[in-house]
Amino acid sequence: MSFDRKSVINDISKVGVTSNDQGLIEGFGVYVNRLPADFWRGFGENIMKAVPTDLSDAAWHLLYNAGHECGYHTGYGIVNSEEWKAIVQPRVQKAPEDVLNGAFAVFTGWGWGKTEIIEQSPERMVVRAYDYYEADGATNGTVKRNMAPMICGVAAAFFELAYGGPYPNGLNKAVGQQVKGIETGDDYGEFVVTRVA
Amino acid sequence: MPQIKQVTLVTNQTFDPTRCRHYTNGVTTVLHCHHYASLYTQLADDATLFDGKTILRNTAENSFYGVLQNYMVDQKISRREDRVAAVEQYWAWCGMGELNICDANQNNGRAEMTSSHVDAGWIKKWGKRDEPVNFITQGYLAAAWSVIWDTPMNTWQATETQCLVSGAPKSVFTIGRK
Numbered sequence: 001m002s003f004d005r006k007s008v009i010n011d012i013s014k015v016g017v018t019s020n021d022q023g024l025i026e027g028f029g030v031y032v033n034r035l036p037a038d039f040w041r042g043f044g045e046n047i048m049k050a051v052p053t054d055l056s057d058a059a060w061h062l063l064y065n066a067g068h069e070c071g072y073h074t075g076y077g078i079v080n081s082e083e084w085k086a087i088v089q090p091r092v093q094k095a096p097e098d099v100l101n102g103a104f105a106v107f108t109g110w111g112w113g114k115t116e117i118i119e120q121s122p123e124r125m126v127v128r129a130y131d132y133y134e135a136d137g138a139t140n141g142t143v144k145r146n147m148a149p150m151i152c153g154v155a156a157a158f159f160e161l162a163y164g165g166p167y168p169n170g171l172n173k174a175v176g177q178q179v180k181g182i183e184t185g186d187d188y189g190e191f192v193v194t195r196v197a
Numbered sequence: 198m199p200q201i202k203q204v205t206l207v208t209n210q211t212f213d214p215t216r217c218r219h220y221t222n223g224v225t226t227v228l229h230c231h232h233y234a235s236l237y238t239q240l241a242d243d244a245t246l247f248d249g250k251t252i253l254r255n256t257a258e259n260s261f262y263g264v265l266q267n268y269m270v271d272q273k274i275s276r277r278e279d280r281v282a283a284v285e286q287y288w289a290w291c292g293m294g295e296l297n298i299c300d301a302n303q304n305n306g307r308a309e310m311t312s313s314h315v316d317a318g319w320i321k322k323w324g325k326r327d328e329p330v331n332f333i334t335q336g337y338l339a340a341a342w343s344v345i346w347d348t349p350m351n352t353w354q355a356t357e358t359q360c361l362v363s364g365a366p367k368s369v370f371t372i373g374r375k
Contacts, residue, residue, distance in 0.1 A: 023296070034227070035291055046255070111225070
């Protein structure tokens with residue numbers, strides 16, 4: 001039986017977060033913020049517009065790295081959370097494949113991007129995103145290159161959590177590459193993660 | 198006569214199962230963590246070649262001006278003290294910390310934070326540092342002053358004169374016209 005992705009997305013989308021009396025949200029081993037998506041997207045786009053051309057790849061990589069480290073540490077917190085145990089764990093039949101499927105269902109249910117894994121092995125994973133906020137700037141005519149470094153970085157991070165060895169030593173055991181983007185005219189975003197030798 | 202903050206923040210949260218997006222008062226909203234905020238802040242801080250700190254401040258001002266302005270209109274909030282209360286409550290709802298606007302007049306102002314997502318996250322990730330890091334709140338306060346005083350965006354600037362990340366008991370921001 002295939003992983004019940006739809007139910008996880010539905011259930012996880014209903015999980016609420018609440019600030020404490022200091023105005024902070026703590027959960028999954030991290031401090032959480034809850035901000036308009038266009039703030040995060042806008043900063044990435046504004047950085048890419050400001051950076052000299054010869055540094056644009058480096059700037060993109062720094063944005064990717066933010067998603068990568070966020071995904072690795074928060075992802076670890078997610079798969080060890082009570083919410084995971086209640087919602088995802090009962091639907092995991094085969095590890096690590098279903099753990100990864102569950103992680104992307106959580107990713108989707110939280111609104112980071114409507115994603116699913118279309119290929120996975122210990123060496124390589126391909127993720128597609130059919131709707132994601134990082135593509136929203138395309139309507140403003142500001143995007144000239146694939147601009148979903150957050151999804152790309154988080155995809156690499158989730159792969160590392162599944163196949164990179166014990167946390168926290170799995171970071172940088174894989175790299176992500178965005179090969180398609182809604183923001184550049186494709187029907188979906190596509191992200192290829194490969195293990196680093 | 199002390200000001201009485203009467204407004205209570207209204208947040209209408211919905212999830213669109215087709216697009217898999219969360220909306221708060223109609224605005225696409227996402228959860229992220231302190232690693233993400235810290236690394237974006239570090240990127241802005243390191244980008245001296247093209248003034249990344251100003252880019253981060255201005256991006257925040259632009260984004261939050263729309264959110265706050267629409268909120269005041271939708272909720273029909275016109276009293277200055279109620280706008281101030283909404284600004285404070287929204288920042289806490291976002292998980293960005295406890296913001297206290299001590300003085301909001303039409304020429305300048307002062308705000309304090311006794312807890313801050315950006316500062317606490319930076320300390321948790323890398324430890325303390327001497328220079329301020331809360332460029333996001335600086336931009337938020339610039340947006341807030343424009344909304345509180347019905348002035349255009351890019352009228353105000355907030356400067357962080359004391360910061361939690363350096364070990365101070367609270368962050369202090371002064372706000373003035375550009």
